[in-house]
Amino acid sequence: MKKENSRRSFLKNISLATFSALALSGCDMKAIDEFLQLNFRTLSKKEKDKLIKDLEAKYKGKYGKEFNVSAKPAIEGTLFGYALDLSRCIGCRRCVYACVKENNQSREPQIHWIQVLQMEKEKGIDFAHSDVQYNPEKVPEKGHFYLPVQCQQCRNPQCVTVCPVKATWQEPDGIVVVDYNWCIGCRYCMAACPYGARHFNWGEPNVPVEEINTEMHYLGNRPRMKGVVEKCTFCVQRTREGKYPACVEICPVGARKFGNLLDPVSEIRYILENKRVIVLKQELNTQPKFYYFFGI
Amino acid sequence: MNFFRFINGSIKIILRGNKTYYAWLIFLSLLIIWGGFGYLGQLREGLIKSHMRDSVSWAFYIGNFTFLVGVAAAAVMLVIPAYVYNWKPIKEIVIFGELLAVCAVIMCISFIVVDIGNPLRFWHMLPIVGTMNFPSSMLSWDFFVLIAYLFINLFVVTYLLYCIFYKKEYNRKVVLPFVLFSIPMAVAIHTVTAFLYNALPARIFWNSALLAPRFLASAFCSGPAILLILFQILRKTTKFEIKDEAIWRIAELMVYAMFIYLFFTVAELFKEFYSGTEHILYWKYLLFGIGENKEIVVYSWSSIIMGFIAFVLFLIPKTRKNFLTLNIGAVLIYASVYVEKGIALIIPGFTPDVLGQIYVYTPSMTEIRTAAMIFSIGFLLFTFLSKIAIAIVFDDYNIDSLNRDARRERVTNDK
Numbered sequence: 001m002k003k004e005n006s007r008r009s010f011l012k013n014i015s016l017a018t019f020s021a022l023a024l025s026g027c028d029m030k031a032i033d034e035f036l037q038l039n040f041r042t043l044s045k046k047e048k049d050k051l052i053k054d055l056e057a058k059y060k061g062k063y064g065k066e067f068n069v070s071a072k073p074a075i076e077g078t079l080f081g082y083a084l085d086l087s088r089c090i091g092c093r094r095c096v097y098a099c100v101k102e103n104n105q106s107r108e109p110q111i112h113w114i115q116v117l118q119m120e121k122e123k124g125i126d127f128a129h130s131d132v133q134y135n136p137e138k139v140p141e142k143g144h145f146y147l148p149v150q151c152q153q154c155r156n157p158q159c160v161t162v163c164p165v166k167a168t169w170q171e172p173d174g175i176v177v178v179d180y181n182w183c184i185g186c187r188y189c190m191a192a193c194p195y196g197a198r199h200f201n202w203g204e205p206n207v208p209v210e211e212i213n214t215e216m217h218y219l220g221n222r223p224r225m226k227g228v229v230e231k232c233t234f235c236v237q238r239t240r241e242g243k244y245p246a247c248v249e250i251c252p253v254g255a256r257k258f259g260n261l262l263d264p265v266s267e268i269r270y271i272l273e274n275k276r277v278i279v280l281k282q283e284l285n286t287q288p289k290f291y292y293f294f295g296i
Numbered sequence: 297m298n299f300f301r302f303i304n305g306s307i308k309i310i311l312r313g314n315k316t317y318y319a320w321l322i323f324l325s326l327l328i329i330w331g332g333f334g335y336l337g338q339l340r341e342g343l344i345k346s347h348m349r350d351s352v353s354w355a356f357y358i359g360n361f362t363f364l365v366g367v368a369a370a371a372v373m374l375v376i377p378a379y380v381y382n383w384k385p386i387k388e389i390v391i392f393g394e395l396l397a398v399c400a401v402i403m404c405i406s407f408i409v410v411d412i413g414n415p416l417r418f419w420h421m422l423p424i425v426g427t428m429n430f431p432s433s434m435l436s437w438d439f440f441v442l443i444a445y446l447f448i449n450l451f452v453v454t455y456l457l458y459c460i461f462y463k464k465e466y467n468r469k470v471v472l473p474f475v476l477f478s479i480p481m482a483v484a485i486h487t488v489t490a491f492l493y494n495a496l497p498a499r500i501f502w503n504s505a506l507l508a509p510r511f512l513a514s515a516f517c518s519g520p521a522i523l524l525i526l527f528q529i530l531r532k533t534t535k536f537e538i539k540d541e542a543i544w545r546i547a548e549l550m551v552y553a554m555f556i557y558l559f560f561t562v563a564e565l566f567k568e569f570y571s572g573t574e575h576i577l578y579w580k581y582l583l584f585g586i587g588e589n590k591e592i593v594v595y596s597w598s599s600i601i602m603g604f605i606a607f608v609l610f611l612i613p614k615t616r617k618n619f620l621t622l623n624i625g626a627v628l629i630y631a632s633v634y635v636e637k638g639i640a641l642i643i644p645g646f647t648p649d650v651l652g653q654i655y656v657y658t659p660s661m662t663e664i665r666t667a668a669m670i671f672s673i674g675f676l677l678f679t680f681l682s683k684i685a686i687a688i689v690f691d692d693y694n695i696d697s698l699n700r701d702a703r704r705e706r707v708t709n710d711k
Contacts, residue, residue, distance in 0.1 A: 035416060035417075039420070039426075039427045042427065109344060115651060117651060117652075126652075127648075127650075127651050127652030128574055128577060128648060128652040129652070130651065130652050130653075131653075132651065132653050149651060158496070158497070158498065161432050161433065162432070162433050162434065162435065162495075162496070163429055163433060164421050164428065164429050164433040164435035164436040164439065165417075165420040165421055165426060165427055165428070165429060166427040166428075166429045167420070182417070182420060182427075183413075183414070183417075184412050184413065184414050184417040184418065184420050184421065185343075185412045185413020185414045185417075186408075186411070186412045186413075186435065187353045187354060187411075187412075187413070188433070188435050188492075190350070190353040190354075191353060191354055191493075191496055191498070191499060191645075191646075192496050192498055193498060193650065194497070194498035194650050195650060195651070196350070196351070196649055196650045196651045198350075199350050200343075200350060200353060200413065201342070201413070202342055202343050202344040202346075202348070202349065203341060203342045203343075203344035204341070204342060226342040226413065227342055227343065227412075227413025227414045228413060228414065229413075284497045284498065285497075
């Protein structure tokens with residue numbers, strides 16, 4: 001009888017100790033909450049609102065700034081498309097850095113959602129002979145042209161098919177997004193993407209506080225964590241508010257065009273109608289909504 | 297109550313052994329500690345401690361995973377010839393083959409866990425509590441078949457050992473369907489793992505229908521190699537009886553597997569090099585390097601040379617039936633397939649990357665240490681489980697001996 005008692009009190013003590021240890025470290029409860037957070041797509045409107053509010057408070061505590069995190073859904077009747085004029089692009093990489101800044105990409109380790117490939121004019125679009133590390137005094141270089149590559153926002157996205165946890169999906173407006181809190185970091189999507197558009201946070205991402213963009217979207221440019229995949233979202237935080245993506249705005253030669261494919265009088269539809277467009281790796285049947293064309 | 301006594305007795309068994317046994321345990325423990333601290337660094341700082349980057353986003357870990365799936369599959373497939381040729385100790389072959397399969401699957405899952413960026417979120421992959429992307433994602437298929445395979449083997453081996461332990465006749469009607477089912481499952485785990493790579497049109501190097509057949513053929517080389525050596529050790533140290541002929545027969549079957557593997561590879565190489573499209577780049581990188589980048593060539597050729605020597609040693613009857621050369625061949629083919637799956641299969645899939653850029657990958661110290669940790673844990677587990685199984689199957693470790701011990705203890709206590 002006595003033995004039984006001592007065992008019971010031992011169990012009681014140990015559970016008390018565990019609970020008090022958990023209660024003492026308040027941040028641990030937050031970590032547990034985050035650990036138990038469900039897939040964004042399965043949350044109700046109310047749950048999403050609470051999540052966003054908590055996030056804003058968390059970021060404020062972390063960076064000491066006011067943040068505006070949006071969870072705005074796709075606008076009905078929109079399907080975003082992109083067109084890039086290969087004859088105008090000069091390979092200046094301004095788009096690369098505008099994107100980094102707008103979308104809070106990690107500076108060190110460095111992440112670039114846009115890769116600009118320098119190609120030889122004589123070879124045409126030939127990835128095997130292209131160079132992403134080109135670094136001359138002045139661009140464009142003689143005998144070369146430039147092919148910027150970012151997420152091609154495929155209609156048939158391989159990355160979404162292979163994801164084992166449904167952490168990435170195509171939104172109704174055609175943008176492929178990632179739930180950074182649900183991604184397990186297996187990188188199967190990176191193996192599946194034919195365009196090298198997905199990037200992994202190999203280490204703790206690092207964005208200088210003074211440079212952080214506080215206008216955010218939950219599925220877009222909010223700060224990422226170590227061990228998750230990220231990608232171009234057509235600047236979902238901007239385009240769902242009716243603005244152009246940052247790369248379109250910055251381009252000094254106007255090579256980048258963006259618009260609603262469902263709007264018959266949009267610029268993007270004009271290009272599809274009046275220019276001849278190509279898509280990259282068309283043989284893979286990914287059906288990109290990112291087109292390349294020759295404007296002049 | 298009996299269960300606790302069984303655990304107690306089993307701990308006594310795994311702690312008993314000669315000097316070589318203890319040296320082996322210490323060796324594995326040191327490797328686990330050394331590797332564990334390496335893995336700790338990765339847990340703290342992230343996968344940046346590996347040499348993987350966006351260009352080569354899967355590498356050594358996933359290669360090890362693939363290799364071990366092969367080992368797990370082949371261990372059980374060995375039951376087929378054991379049955380067909382009516383080798384005497386078929387029950388023992390089933391027990392040790394399935395024990396090896398269980399350990400190999402546990403190692404496989406460990407390699408997946410260390411490879412993912414957020415191991416704590418592993419539960420997202422489970423059905424019901426998580427959002428498993430079934431049936432779209434081949435990775436969720438793979439996870440599913442691996443778990444199923446693990447439980448089937450665990451069940452069969454535990455049930456058989458349980459029956460022997462309690463000196464009961466095992467129920468064939470219970471065991472046989474599971475053993476028979478585990479064989480196609482063995483084929484399935486390796487096929488699905490091949491499909492994992494095979495199903496990616498973006499990765500031309502893997503996008504060949506021959507990938508799954510090549511996987512199975514190579515698995516049939518590496519898996520039996522371990523059992524070949526294990527059977528010899530068991531034969532020397534226990535009452536386990538297996539005839540020389542059976543061992544030579546395993547070696548003979550391995551030669552067939554090697555030949556099929558060689559044939560498939562030659563067929564693949566012919567198609568690639570004769571048609572000479574841009575797809576040849578990946579094989580070129582693997583075999584000769586591209587430009588200055590030749591770091592991987594040493595891996596591919598060492599695998600080819602080791603595999604070839606093993607093939608010759610197993611092919612010639614005289615060297616096949618000589619146990620020294622046979623064992624050298626077994627070690628060589630094991631190493632050859634390990635390098636092939638660990639490096640030569642994965643890396644050319646990513647080099648050059650999808651945009652034609654070359655990032656030279658070789659495993660980092662952290663990756664090597666983490667892999668050493670997982671292998672050591674797996675070997676340790678296999679050693680312990682085999683030791684207990686040996687005691688149950690061959691030595692007199694059973695319910696009677698436990699009762700005897702208990703009685704003896706009581707007598708000493710009363711005194």
